[in-house]
Amino acid sequence: MQNHTKGIIYAAITAFFWGFLAIALKVAVREVAPVTVVWIRFVVAFIMLSGWQSFKSPASFRILIKPPVLLILAALALSWNYMGYMLGIHHTTPSNAQLFIQTGPLILAIAGFLIFKEKLLRNQIIGFSIALLGFSFFYRDQLQAFFESADTYQLGILLTISGALAWSVYAILQKKLVRTFSVDSLNLVLFGLPALLYIPFVEFRPLLELSWSWWLLLVFLGANTFIAYTCLGKALKYAEANKVSIIIILNPMITFITMGILTELNVSWVEHERFSAITIVGAALVFLGAVLVARKNKSR
Template identity: 65%
Template sequence: MSNQTKGVIYAAITAFFWGFLAIALKVAVRKVDPHTIVWFRFLVAFVFLLGWQLYKNPSSLKILIKPPWLLIVAAVGLSWNYLGFMLGIHYTTPSNAQLFIQFGPMMLALSGFLIFKERLSKMQLAGFLVALLGFAFFYSDQLRAFFAGKDQYNMGVLLTLSGALAWTVYAVTQKKLVTKYPAPMLNLFLFGFPTLIYLPVVDLEPVFELNWAWWLLLIFLGFNTLIAYSSLAQALRFIEANKVSVILFVNPIITFITMGILTYLSVDWIPHERFSAMTILGASLVIAGAVLVVKKSKKKEVSSPNASPE
């Protein structure tokens, strides 16, 4: 399997899991405060990855003691990204938070051009512009809601944007680090650092009062973190940052489709969303643009010197 194919698959896995994340977080915050949810996500991901690395590669644990400074920067960025996104969902809705968190992948794409000197073919550039146009159509209703929003809503949007910017810092530093260190080793620190710094603000009393269904939801959130970010690290390892960012644009569409089904079923445990022909048009353009960007060039692929076989 080529590096291009591997990278696309890993990025698609991340987009798939993130597509359901905002909805699950919105449900979880009904019973558990945002800080504790963020801490629990990192804890579950860290514990399972730690167990795996102890079995597979115990020497990788040395990064917990002596991490490179760029990894500390990435961990700080990821720590705030989680909380900013969580608070954004708390104050707005899953789809609205998904809109403004996409500022992160947009900035990652720009970083690909400015920092990593990545180039796009004419077809890929056209795909990128089509995806951005579709993104604007897709979220036209939500953007109008922002400009007409109340103070609490707009505060949620600003918190989400701050989380998106923090995610860009994480992604750029991760892109640099993943060429020198194995992704599981990096994620071990990236999950462990926030688990430690968020510990003072954790309130576990409501968690211990939950029934088994709510516990399953929290565990799902932890595994979502583990799988999505492990896949993202591998995607950044194998393909360009701008391609990863465009694939990630698809994840809000998964959120909207799921929310559309829930709205149609008239469930009462999550706020409903509104849809229009513009939303459907935008979703179609985003998918078409993503396909154009990730489509393989006719030229023979040259393996990256930084990529090593699995």
């Protein structure tokens, strides 16, 4: 399999897992404090990765002794990305948080052209234009809800945007670092350092009172982090940043479809969303634009 194809597949796996993440986080904060949820995500992901690397490549742990400065900065950025996104979901709905967190991948796409000197070809220009048109339809109802919302709701959106900006810093630094280091060794620091930083803010007592079903949800969130960010690192290694970003941006469609099903089922454990025929048209345009951007060019 060619590297370009590998990169697209890894990015698609990341988008798939992130598509369900916002809903799971919204449910988790009903019972667990946001900072505790963030800490558990990093801890579970670090434990899973450490177990895997202990058998696969024990030498990768050497990076923990003296991590590069850029890697430390990337870990700090990722730690706030998690917290900003978590607080954003706490104050808004999963779909609205998914809307504004896409600021991060959009910045990464721009960085691909400006920083990494990636070529923007005709089919990619057309694809980006179609995708942006689709987003204007896809998010119309959510943007309307934002402008009609209360102050607390808007605070959640601003926190989400701050998390998106932090994610773009992480992704740009990660794109540079994967040229020299393996993805798994980088993730040991990216998961481990935030886990240490958040320990003073964690409420441990409520965790002892959780039932097995809540613990299952928290483990899922950690596994989601491990799988998604491992695949994301590999996607950035094998494919251009602008293509990775447009694939990742597809993940809100998974969230919207899932939320649409849950809204129709009238479940009580997650807030309902707004949907319309225009939302569906927008989703189709976004998908078409992503296909044009991600398609391999024969001349390259």
